[in-house]
Amino acid sequence: MPKDNELTLLSDDEIVNFITKGYHIIEPFLPKKFHTEIYKKLESLPTNPGDRIYKVVPDLQKIYSNNAVIRVLTSLLGNKYSEASHKHCHKNHPGTRSQMWHQDSLNIPALLDGNNRFPDHIKSVLVMYYPQDVESNMGPTALIPGSHLFKSAPDRNASHGNFRDQVIATLKAGSLLVLHFDIWHAGTANTSNKIRYMIKYLFERKHESKKPSWNHNSSENQRILERLEKDEAAAIQRSLIPKRNYLRMKMWNNIAGDAALKYEYHDKWAGAWPKPNNILL
C-alpha cells in the first residue's frame, strides 16, 4: 500500500458527505477500452464464479488496487483495511425486475463483524464497479441517501416504492460506487436490451484510527460540526433528526481518533429577525 503522502486523501467535506449521505462515487480512471475488455470477459463466463471472480477476471485487481480507490478506502477505513473474501458479480439481464429496498445481509462469515449494524461507525464499505455505462433503464443501483444510519427491516419497508429523494446511480463505464455497508439500496428494473454487470467487493476496517486518515484541517471544525447538524440527505420524519445528528457526530468521532469534534453550545438564533409572512400582510 502506498504511503499516505503519495495519496491525495479525501477532504473533510468529502468525509462529511459520506457520513451524511452514505455513498461516494469514484469517477472512471482507466480507459474505456479496459472496461470493455472486462465486460467481454464477463460475457464469456459460463457460470457465476462467486467469490472467485477476482481469479477469473484478474484485471479487476488493476481497479481495486489503483490509488484512485486506495485513497478513498484509506480515508474511510483507516490506514489498514482488508479485502473480504466475499465478492459478487451481479448479472442484471434485460427484463430483470427491481429488488426491494434492503440493507445487505450480515450473514456473511467472511465479514469481520457479522453480528451488528454500525450506524455510528465506518467498519466496512461496499465497492461496486460497473464495467459498462449504466443508463436509467439498465437496472441502475438505487439508494436512499442517509439511510445507513437506520436499521431497516425490508419486509416492513416493502410498501414504500419510490422515495422522493432516492438516488439512481446512472454512471459511466469504469465508475465505482462506494457505499456504507448499511445503506438501504436496491438493484432496479432493467427495461433495456443490454445486460448490466456490477461487481461488488467488500472492504473492512482492521483497526480503530488514532488520527484522521483523510486530509483533515482542524480549523474547519466549527463549519464541519454545523454541516453534520444541518445537511439534508433524504427527507425523513422530524423525530428522527436528533438521532440522525447524534449518529453522524458519533461516526465522525469514531473514525477521527484524536480529532473528535466537541459539541459546544453556540447561539444559532442571533442575527436578523425572521421576515414578515406575506400571507398576513
Added chain:
Amino acid sequence: MTLKQRILYLSAQSTDPRSPTISQAIHEPIKDSIVEIDPTITDIDYKSVHEAVIDGWKIVHFPDQRGSLSDTEIEVLGFQFILEKIEEFNA
C-alpha cells in the same frame, strides 16, 4: 367494465396529511401489474397526502400516532397513509 380498487401507499414526514410525502407506490387492479422502484421517474406524483385527496383519492388507513415500532431499533421511514380510488376497469 367493472368497478375496481386502485391502492396508493403514501408515506409522509408526519401524521399530518398536509406534511410532505417521502415515498409512493401505486397498485393497479390489473393482473400481472408490477410495483417497483422506477429508476426513470424524476419525482413522485403527490407532494402531500392532501394533494392526493384533492385528486380524488380517499384515505382508508391512517398512520398509527404511537409508531408501531417505537419499542424496537428498527426504523420505518415516514408515516404511511393508504388511499384508494374506485374506478372502472375492463373486467
